[in-house]
Amino acid sequence: MGYSSVHLFFDDLEVGMSWESGGRTVTESDITNFAGFSGDFNPMHVDHAYAANTAFRRPIAHGFGVFSMASGLGIQxxxxxxxxxxxxxxxxxxxxxxxxxxxxxxTRVVEKTLRGRGKRGEVVWNRAIVNQEGKTVQEGQVITLVECRPLAKMNLQPAVAQAGVNGII
Known part of the structure; x- marks a missing residue:
């Protein structure tokens, strides 16, 4: 799957622009799958009996699992x-x-820096992951490399016709 016409180029982004993603509900399967994928079977995440005796009284999602889910939400x-x-x-x-x-x-654009002779640019984003109550659960800044609009090709046809009209050949 390639990019479509709705995907923004570096040139389309301006400092201060902001967005909010759709929501995603965290499931027990998400936690179990992340534990299996990452190898992080800390009982705080996967053992209900253990977690019941902690300050949180129940299992919590892996921090990096939530970060990964948010990465997916941020794609659109x-x-x-x-x-x-x-x-x-x-x-x-x-x-x-x-x-x-x-x-x-x-998500909010914080800064932009052109790179690669105008073919791409770095974008610094402020990202906040919020829960259903609007409380921030994770936050920070990430930097991505974003494609620029293709540079227009200049017409380099010789001006022979014009030069011939003026008698300069």
């Missing part, structure tokens, strides 16, 4: 011609996410 909010995730500048895990919580991603 906004739809951008992203080439690569370059770095995570800062990131904070603020509040736990529980089974049944619905998360959304709030």
């Amino acid at each position: 909010s906004p739809p951008v011609r992203t080439i690569a995730l370059l770095s995570v500048r800062t990131w904070s895990f603020v509040l736990p996410v529980f089974i049944g919580d619905t998360i959304r991603v709030r």
